[in-house]
Amino acid sequence: MKDKRILYVSSEVVPYLAENEVSLMSYDVPKMVNDQGGQIRIFMPRYGNINERRHQLHEVIRLSGMNLVVNDLDMPLIIKVASIPKERIQVYFIDNDEYFKRKATFADEEGVMYHDNDERAIFFAKGVVETVKKLNWVPDIIHVHGWMAAMLPIYMKHFYKNEALFSDTKIVTSVYSQSFDNNLDLEMINKVKLDGVPDDAVSDLSIPNYENIMKATIKHSDAVIIASNGVSSSLTKYIESSGKPFLPFVPKDAFAEAYTNFYNNEVL
Numbered sequence: 313m314k315d316k317r318i319l320y321v322s323s324e325v326v327p328y329l330a331e332n333e334v335s336l337m338s339y340d341v342p343k344m345v346n347d348q349g350g351q352i353r354i355f356m357p358r359y360g361n362i363n364e365r366r367h368q369l370h371e372v373i374r375l376s377g378m379n380l381v382v383n384d385l386d387m388p389l390i391i392k393v394a395s396i397p398k399e400r401i402q403v404y405f406i407d408n409d410e411y412f413k414r415k416a417t418f419a420d421e422e423g424v425m426y427h428d429n430d431e432r433a434i435f436f437a438k439g440v441v442e443t444v445k446k447l448n449w450v451p452d453i454i455h456v457h458g459w460m461a462a463m464l465p466i467y468m469k470h471f472y473k474n475e476a477l478f479s480d481t482k483i484v485t486s487v488y489s490q491s492f493d494n495n496l497d498l499e500m501i502n503k504v505k506l507d508g509v510p511d512d513a514v515s516d517l518s519i520p521n522y523e524n525i526m527k528a529t530i531k532h533s534d535a536v537i538i539a540s541n542g543v544s545s546s547l548t549k550y551i552e553s554s555g556k557p558f559l560p561f562v563p564k565d566a567f568a569e570a571y572t573n574f575y576n577n578e579v580l
């Protein structure tokens with residue numbers, strides 16, 4: 313992977329959030345590419361439960377200050393950055409007081425999912441792309457991890473389809489086992505359509521549960537990795553029949569070689 317540029321866009325990354333399948337792989341895979349001489353950037357939301365002082369986050373004024381439109385409302389974009397100790401890996405944080413100030417990730421202390429998680433995902437996707445444009449950093453691959461990042465492939469293929477910066481960029485999505493029950497806001501599909509995304513492209517979002525969100529994401533990705541042993545059989549079948557190059561689940565002790573081969577032989 314020497315000199316390849318890979319942008320990692322994730323819902324969760326250690327050491328900034330607790331360890332789970334998504335947060336661990338969102339650290340381990342970039343570290344692997346970094347160790348191989350690749351160039352990487354990581355983007356994640358700046359949730360209110362991330363300790364900014366401990367992790368030495370600081371705002372990047374030249375990247376902040378833009379307003380992003382979500383559901384016809386202007387939302388200010390704040391960009392913060394930190395470095396993972398000892399790894400020479402920069403992590404960019406997408407922040408907004410309305411969406412990310414609350415002191416948890418996806419749900420309140422009773423476990424109830426936030427009503428605006430759909431808008432948070434849209435804001436995150438747009439915030440990542442707009443920031444990468446400002447950085448003028450052209451990724452060979454964008455690798456998406458976790459459902460909060462799942463709108464990015466959709467927006468890349470429609471809202472940002474004419475951006476020359478990304479004309480040769482390939483999108484890989486890692487699919488993990490189901491991480492929330494019930495649905496996001498049923499108006500989600502209409503909020504996405506406000507951005508010019510055609511109805512038939514996101515028909516799965518008419519019922520925005522975890523599986524349907526991932527189906528919409530897979531549809532707009534160039535390649536797929538089954539990143540959990542616990543991905544549902546229906547979602548696994550959908551991936552297998554999608555016609556996209558896909559990597560079946562590999563255990564953690566074997567992922568490095570498998571992911572590297574997949575990047576080089578199936579994606580690039």
